[in-house]
Amino acid sequence: MSTPPSGHRLTEEQILLRDTLRELADARIAPRAADIDRSGEFPEDIRRLLAQHDVLGLPFPAEHGGVGGDLLTVCLAIEQIARACTTSSLILAVQDLGSLPLRLGGSEDQLARWVPRLASGETLICFGLTEPEAGSDAAALRTTAVRDGDDYLVSGTKRFITNGSVAGLVTIFAVTNPEAPRHRRLSCFIVEVPTQGFRVARLEHKMGIRGSPTAELELTSVRVPAANRIGDEGDGWDLAMRTFERSRPGIAAQAVGIAQGALEAASAYARERKQFGQRIGDFQMVASMLADMDAQVEAARQLLYTACEVIESGAPDAARWAAMCKLVAGDTAMRVTTDAVQVFGGYGYVDEFPVERMMRDAKITQLYEGTQQIQRLVIARALLGRGRD
Amino acid sequence: MHIVVLTKPVPDPAAAAERLGPDLRLDRAASPAVVNGNDEYALEAALKLVEAHGGEVTLLTMAPPSGADTMRKALAMGATRGVLVTDPALAGSCVRSTDEVLAAALRELTFDLVFSGFDTSDGNAGVVGAAIAARLGLPYLSNAAKIEPDPAAGRVRVRRITPAGHDLLEAPMPALVVCTQVLGEPRYPSLKGIMSARSKEIASRSLADLGLDGATVGGAAATTEVLDSRRPPARGATTVVRGSAAEGAAAIVALLTTRRLI
Numbered sequence: 001m002s003t004p005p006s007g008h009r010l011t012e013e014q015i016l017l018r019d020t021l022r023e024l025a026d027a028r029i030a031p032r033a034a035d036i037d038r039s040g041e042f043p044e045d046i047r048r049l050l051a052q053h054d055v056l057g058l059p060f061p062a063e064h065g066g067v068g069g070d071l072l073t074v075c076l077a078i079e080q081i082a083r084a085c086t087t088s089s090l091i092l093a094v095q096d097l098g099s100l101p102l103r104l105g106g107s108e109d110q111l112a113r114w115v116p117r118l119a120s121g122e123t124l125i126c127f128g129l130t131e132p133e134a135g136s137d138a139a140a141l142r143t144t145a146v147r148d149g150d151d152y153l154v155s156g157t158k159r160f161i162t163n164g165s166v167a168g169l170v171t172i173f174a175v176t177n178p179e180a181p182r183h184r185r186l187s188c189f190i191v192e193v194p195t196q197g198f199r200v201a202r203l204e205h206k207m208g209i210r211g212s213p214t215a216e217l218e219l220t221s222v223r224v225p226a227a228n229r230i231g232d233e234g235d236g237w238d239l240a241m242r243t244f245e246r247s248r249p250g251i252a253a254q255a256v257g258i259a260q261g262a263l264e265a266a267s268a269y270a271r272e273r274k275q276f277g278q279r280i281g282d283f284q285m286v287a288s289m290l291a292d293m294d295a296q297v298e299a300a301r302q303l304l305y306t307a308c309e310v311i312e313s314g315a316p317d318a319a320r321w322a323a324m325c326k327l328v329a330g331d332t333a334m335r336v337t338t339d340a341v342q343v344f345g346g347y348g349y350v351d352e353f354p355v356e357r358m359m360r361d362a363k364i365t366q367l368y369e370g371t372q373q374i375q376r377l378v379i380a381r382a383l384l385g386r387g388r389d
Numbered sequence: 390m391h392i393v394v395l396t397k398p399v400p401d402p403a404a405a406a407e408r409l410g411p412d413l414r415l416d417r418a419a420s421p422a423v424v425n426g427n428d429e430y431a432l433e434a435a436l437k438l439v440e441a442h443g444g445e446v447t448l449l450t451m452a453p454p455s456g457a458d459t460m461r462k463a464l465a466m467g468a469t470r471g472v473l474v475t476d477p478a479l480a481g482s483c484v485r486s487t488d489e490v491l492a493a494a495l496r497e498l499t500f501d502l503v504f505s506g507f508d509t510s511d512g513n514a515g516v517v518g519a520a521i522a523a524r525l526g527l528p529y530l531s532n533a534a535k536i537e538p539d540p541a542a543g544r545v546r547v548r549r550i551t552p553a554g555h556d557l558l559e560a561p562m563p564a565l566v567v568c569t570q571v572l573g574e575p576r577y578p579s580l581k582g583i584m585s586a587r588s589k590e591i592a593s594r595s596l597a598d599l600g601l602d603g604a605t606v607g608g609a610a611a612t613t614e615v616l617d618s619r620r621p622p623a624r625g626a627t628t629v630v631r632g633s634a635a636e637g638a639a640a641i642v643a644l645l646t647t648r649r650l651i
Contacts, residue, residue: 054582
């Protein structure tokens with residue numbers, strides 16, 4: 001894989017950006033990946049590196065200090081970083097995810113207030129939707145926000161919050177009107193932390209993305225100014241769903257990057273490793289696996305790039321495209337990394353080579369920002385219309 | 390302070406796809422072009438100096454029109470603008486033509502310093518910087534390991550690497566400096582730089598614009614001609630001798646003897 005993936009639809013800037021990030025990731029991030037995984041520590045050095053090269057500014061508008069990259073450009077960046085280190089790619093992916101409600105529904109004042117320090121990478125933001133009892137069924141949130149003068153008092157527990165312990169801003173979804181219809185119950189708030197009543201209760205021990213802290217956040221009557229509410233009361237559900245239309249491609253990009261990294265590692269190994277007097281890649285059973293891996297990665301990549309263009313164009317079925325690219329890319333990453341381990345044989349199972357880490361990392365792309373089952377539900381609903389509900 | 394950096398597009402050494410066409414000229418379609426590696430070191434040195442002293446960096450390139458694409462990366466690294474000298478008559482230029490054309494382009498620009506890379510990874514002549522300095526009568530400061538301009542005094546100091554150590558040279562500006570890799574690793578383009586690179590000006594100059602005649606410079610006036618080109622022969626199998634120095638010496642002598650080399 002010496003030639004970069006086809007770029008017929010990419011602009012000159014996107015190609016230069018992709019190639020620059022690939023070089024940067026190869027030189028500065030890939031050598032750290034195994035250590036980040038082993039130590040399970042958040043890679044502060046990589047956060048600084050990404051900030052220094054404006055990578056964390058990519059999703060933000062230029063007028064507030066960002067780079068002004070469109071969805072495809074953000075995904076190209078996530079893909080290139082994930083090819084070297086999934087944890088590192090999550091720093092950008094979550095900066096994107098966490099800030100999407102703000103970017104989609106925030107007022108000019110709110111953008112001016114928070115975007116500059118997010119774009120510079122000085123402050124990280126995380127996305128607080130999931131709760132212990134509300135995963136796939138996100139409308140079932142229990143966290144509440146009760147109006148108190150010019151503020152709200154927010155109480156509840158958020159679970160599985162990526163980068164929750166390193167973020168300075170937390171986007172929180174909470175119930176403001178329990179009596180309202182299911183999809184008008186929620187509102188969205190930006191909570192500046194640390195603050196009174198906010199606590200990182202614990203961090204998870206995970207199978208993969210081990211350098212990325214996954215936090216349980218406890219909020220006990222946290223006072224949040226009404227000026228921190230994104231949109232109107234009741235807009236929360238809509239903001240969350242519109243967020244996923246643009247964040248799921250980011251996870252697809254991560255999955256494509258992981259798969260590409262595993263494909264390259266397996267191809268290199270199949271060229272070098274000799275058994276029975278020949279390169280293992282010259283055995284048809286191994287060659288066949290590599291060919292399938294390559295074709296699958298490219299198919300997932302092209303679906304992702306198409307999805308980005310369709311979503312960016314404002315298509316009414318954006319949710320379907322977001323779900324399709326995440327579904328295909330996540331399953332591809334799992335299959336390709338599993339096969340990459342197989343190509344390595346016993347060496348694939350030990351941490352001397354990166355493919356076992358990639359396989360562990362790939363699994364999360366089938367789970368977060370909606371499980372693969374939820375993606376299928378979204379796609380099927382677009383096909384069949386909504387049934388009972 | 391205004392610095393002009395000579396940047397040449399060369400076949401990407403990493404792609405290893407360099408190929409000559411039937412006319413023994415570079416087949417530019419065969420290999421992606423990149424900014425010559427040593428020129429990136431010169432650009433990095435220039436960018437650091439204007440960051441410290443203020444000013445601008447102009448890129449100067451002689452290349453086919455596609456040279457503008459290669460120049461974008463150097464602009465993304467932080468250069469202010471580019472000048473691309475391009476003319477069909479320049480295809481097949483020899484070193485003499487190259488430095489004459491670049492010198493003519495420099496006469497149109499104002500600058501305090503001109504930086505060139507140590508050499509280029511395709512032509513390897515390594516004399517264009519010196520020849521330009523000679524044509525323009527500029528002080529010539531080669532093998533620079535450190536460059537310290539004093540804009541107020543209009544002078545520049547250069548630490549020049551020598552086989553014995555280094556010399557400290559001083560010259561009035563404008564001057565021409567040949568940069569080395571000791572000056573520091575080139576930066577990656579920042580993403581803001583990449584996104585704004587397209588909006589930066591690349592001025593195109595033909596031979597006529599520079600007051601030059603295609604009969605006296607360029608391919609028609611080339612002073613050298615490529616007659617043949619060969620790839621280096623593939624390396625044979627390598628024998629690694631292990632053991633103590635005495636064992637190693639004995640094994641090497643035995644090997645050379647069997648090959649009738651001693």
